[in-house]
Amino acid sequence: MSAPSVASSPLSQLTDPLQQQPAYVRVALDVPLPGLFDYCSAQPVEIGQRVIVPFGRRQLVGVVVACPDAPAVPAEQLRDVAFVLDDLPALPPQWMELMTFASRYYQRPLGEVMLPALPPPLRKASAYTGKRAAGGPVKRLERRRAKAAGRTEITADRAKAQSTPAPTLNPEQEDAVARINTAEGHEVILVRGVTGSGKTEVYLQAARHVLERGEQVLFLVPEINLTPQLEQALRARFSVVGDEACDKLAVLHSGLSDGERLESWLRAFSGDAQVLLGTRMAVTVPMPRLGLIIVDEEHDASYKQQDGLRYSARDLAVWRGHNLGIPVVLGSATPSLESWNHVRQGRYAHVSLTRRARDVALPEVRLVDTRRLRLEQGFSPHLLKAIETRLNEGEQVLIFINRRGYAPVLNCSSCGWVSQCPRCTAYTVLHRLRTRGSRLQCHHCGGQVAVPHACPTCGDQDLKPMGRGTQRIEEFLSERFPEARIARIDADSTRLKGSAEKLFSQVHEGEVDILVGTQMVSKGHDFANLGLVGVLNADAMLFAQDFRAPERLFAQLMQVAGRAGRHRAGGEVMLQTDYPDQPVYRALQRHDYEGFARYALDERKSLGLPPFAYQALLVAESRELAQALQFLKLARKFPLDNGDAYPTQTHVMLYDPVPLRVVRVANIERAQLLVESHSRPALQHFLAQWSHDLFVAAREARIRYSLEVDPFEI
Ligand code: ADP
Ligand code: ZN
Numbered sequence: 247m248s249a250p251s252v253a254s255s256p257l258s259q260l261t262d263p264l265q266q267q268p269a270y271v272r273v274a275l276d277v278p279l280p281g282l283f284d285y286c287s288a289q290p291v292e293i294g295q296r297v298i299v300p301f302g303r304r305q306l307v308g309v310v311v312a313c314p315d316a317p318a319v320p321a322e323q324l325r326d327v328a329f330v331l332d333d334l335p336a337l338p339p340q341w342m343e344l345m346t347f348a349s350r351y352y353q354r355p356l357g358e359v360m361l362p363a364l365p366p367p368l369r370k371a372s373a374y375t376g377k378r379a380a381g382g383p384v385k386r387l388e389r390r391r392a393k394a395a396g397r398t399e400i401t402a403d404r405a406k407a408q409s410t411p412a413p414t415l416n417p418e419q420e421d422a423v424a425r426i427n428t429a430e431g432h433e434v435i436l437v438r439g440v441t442g443s444g445k446t447e448v449y450l451q452a453a454r455h456v457l458e459r460g461e462q463v464l465f466l467v468p469e470i471n472l473t474p475q476l477e478q479a480l481r482a483r484f485s486v487v488g489d490e491a492c493d494k495l496a497v498l499h500s501g502l503s504d505g506e507r508l509e510s511w512l513r514a515f516s517g518d519a520q521v522l523l524g525t526r527m528a529v530t531v532p533m534p535r536l537g538l539i540i541v542d543e544e545h546d547a548s549y550k551q552q553d554g555l556r557y558s559a560r561d562l563a564v565w566r567g568h569n570l571g572i573p574v575v576l577g578s579a580t581p582s583l584e585s586w587n588h589v590r591q592g593r594y595a596h597v598s599l600t601r602r603a604r605d606v607a608l609p610e611v612r613l614v615d616t617r618r619l620r621l622e623q624g625f626s627p628h629l630l631k632a633i634e635t636r637l638n639e640g641e642q643v644l645i646f647i648n649r650r651g652y653a654p655v656l657n658c659s660s661c662g663w664v665s666q667c668p669r670c671t672a673y674t675v676l677h678r679l680r681t682r683g684s685r686l687q688c689h690h691c692g693g694q695v696a697v698p699h700a701c702p703t704c705g706d707q708d709l710k711p712m713g714r715g716t717q718r719i720e721e722f723l724s725e726r727f728p729e730a731r732i733a734r735i736d737a738d739s740t741r742l743k744g745s746a747e748k749l750f751s752q753v754h755e756g757e758v759d760i761l762v763g764t765q766m767v768s769k770g771h772d773f774a775n776l777g778l779v780g781v782l783n784a785d786a787m788l789f790a791q792d793f794r795a796p797e798r799l800f801a802q803l804m805q806v807a808g809r810a811g812r813h814r815a816g817g818e819v820m821l822q823t824d825y826p827d828q829p830v831y832r833a834l835q836r837h838d839y840e841g842f843a844r845y846a847l848d849e850r851k852s853l854g855l856p857p858f859a860y861q862a863l864l865v866a867e868s869r870e871l872a873q874a875l876q877f878l879k880l881a882r883k884f885p886l887d888n889g890d891a892y893p894t895q896t897h898v899m900l901y902d903p904v905p906l907r908v909v910r911v912a913n914i915e916r917a918q919l920l921v922e923s924h925s926r927p928a929l930q931h932f933l934a935q936w937s938h939d940l941f942v943a944a945r946e947a948r949i950r951y952s953l954e955v956d957p958f959e960i
């Protein structure tokens with residue numbers, strides 16, 4: 247391998263060769279092994295610097311986490327650091343602290359936390375040692391930027407020099423901004439504002455205050471692709487700070503290329519970008535002058551990473567704010583019960599925005615009791631009439647149904663056969679294809695099969711779709727309202743890059759009369775001309791087994807209901823249900839978050855569920871269900887067999903291993919074991935030992951498992 251030019255540290259030239267001693271470095275590597283790895287380095291290395299080291303027959307990028315006086319293994323067994331990377335200043339201590347906390351809290355090796363937190367080019371050895379490395383990704387980016395700067399400077403300056411003036415805040419918004427601005431040191435401030443109350447404006451003005459002090463703002467959102475409005479607003483607002491016209495904003499999300507991601511990361515890390523707007527991955531970006539963290543829609547499930555390090559970006563944001571001594575703002579119309587409980591116990595400050603910023607009333611919510619009604623393709627006469635009325639008045643209508651595809655299952659009416667995925671314990675969903683014909687698709691493994699011409703069991707040719715998804719609703723509405731322009735927004739219609747933005751902008755431009763969509767349409771959009779929201783099939787979520795289902799349903803319905811009548815009075819929501827007396831619906835009808843939260847928290851308390859208990863979930867996977875269950879049974883016994891290692895086990899409850907609800911996905915059987923405690927420290931202490939024992943046992947049993955702290959779904 248040829249030595250890249252970046253690899254020799256300038257420091258080495260300053261060191262007197264006579265005094266030079268071999269330095270030992272302890273390195274975190276992204277390998278599925280617990281612990282850290284010691285190496286020898288001929289040149290001095292700082293903590294937080296990245297190095298390239300040999301590992302087995304590979305070369306890996308690692309982060310130096312310590313420079314011990316003596317190595318953990320005999321010095322002669324140590325291998326040498328191949329290169330010290332000095333294209334970046336060392337990662338700062340506060341970043342190392344955040345990573346260390348996440349590693350301990352979520353029970354993952356430090357290297358598996360640290361390296362994935364860096365943009366891919368910074369953690370790939372080949373980006374430095376390959377033939378076309380050309381000094382490494384940072385140098386390459388700098389050269390590209392220098393070239394581009396010469397060409398675009400003049401036009402860019404002119405375009406950026408206009409910033410949008412801020413509207414005058416209403417008194418509630420003013421109070422909220424003042425509360426954030428006067429926060430002393432670390433405080434968590436929950437901004438609870440009804441939909442359309444102008445929370446964004448509160449964030450923007452609080453952020454401005456921080457920027458004027460020369461500090462940075464980290465702005466977390468659940469989704470960026472779906473809500474380009476926010477990015478535009480931030481860009482417009484912060485293109486001028488003081489007298490200076492320049493781009494202060496960096497954006498980070500998974501839709502970016504590796505190069506774009508690296509650039510945003512570097513701009514936040516260097517302090518060049520003052521505002522970092524990003525999805526959950528942005529929570530780990532080191533920022534030298536961070537003064538405020540904002541977590542918008544803090545209740546949103548997207549903040550939870552669902553594989554690898556299963557972290558909650560909201561919870562890490564709160565920890566980071568605490569560690570830095572800076573305020574953290576959590577905003578939502580429907581705060582998570584965890585956050586709301588902190589407010590009730592006085593740990594979080596609370597400000598509320600009770601009215602809509604444009605001074606229009608919240609929409610009226612009507613529950614349509616469908617028990618004795620004749621429905622037409624799932625629509626009650628009331629809802630159809632209301633759609634017609636709104637369309638005649640030139641207003642837009644949103645039909646919300648949280649199920650994509652044409653129909654959730656295909657069914658044989660003579661023998662009762664239903665379409666099932668051969669690889670999963672799940673029905674296959676009927677999808678109409680854009681071109682022609684249909685397909686049966688499994689929403690769990692993604693597998694697709696052709697629609698059979700006849701029933702595979704009895705040969706009957708009369709196969710019928712059962713139930714309805716977005717496609718079928720769209721089809722029905724276009725027959726029923728032939729004049730109306732209809733758009734469908736779901737994961738299928740927005741698969742191509744940029745297509746969601748395009749569809750949403752058509753809605754905003756008034757080129758769409760009826761919008762049919764899944765929860766994708768409920769988030770963040772400020773539709774100006776939307777008068778009616780119709781909700782179909784909400785009942786499907788009512789009796790889900792997960793204890794968080796009612797909370798999630800309530801939040802989702804409040805969100806989608808909040809799209810109605812935002813700019814003009816007379817907004818209306820029609821929710822069809824067979825269970826109009828359910829507390830979730832009653833609370834929705836009264837726009838009563840607090841009432842719902844009180845009811846739900848009481849219930850959680852009486853059942854001893856989070857936030858009144860702390861949980862971890864162990865999931866084992868195997869080709870044989872018995873093997874997965876066997877592993878969990880074994881895991882359940884560790885504390886019994888080795889009591890001394892588990893001093894807190896009396897405070898920890900281990901449930902019986904059970905198969906997952908969807909037990910088989912892609913021919914892998916899954917089972918779970920729930921761990922619960924009333925004491926967070928007792929649980930953490932237990933998990934530290936348990937995760938070690940699990941690792942050893944799983945290697946022996948050759949079984950895959952995951953351990954999730956604070957599981958979102960159980
Ligand atoms: P939320 O995020 O709380 O649902 P938004 O931030 O989308 O609400 O604001 C709702 C609407 O109110 C937007 O159209 C916004 O431009 C407008 N708005 C916000 N603050 C004000 C204000 N002080 N005066 C007038 N309009 C405002
Ligand atoms: Zn049949």
Ligand code: ZN
Nearest residue numbers: 667670688691
């Ligand atoms: Zn499947």
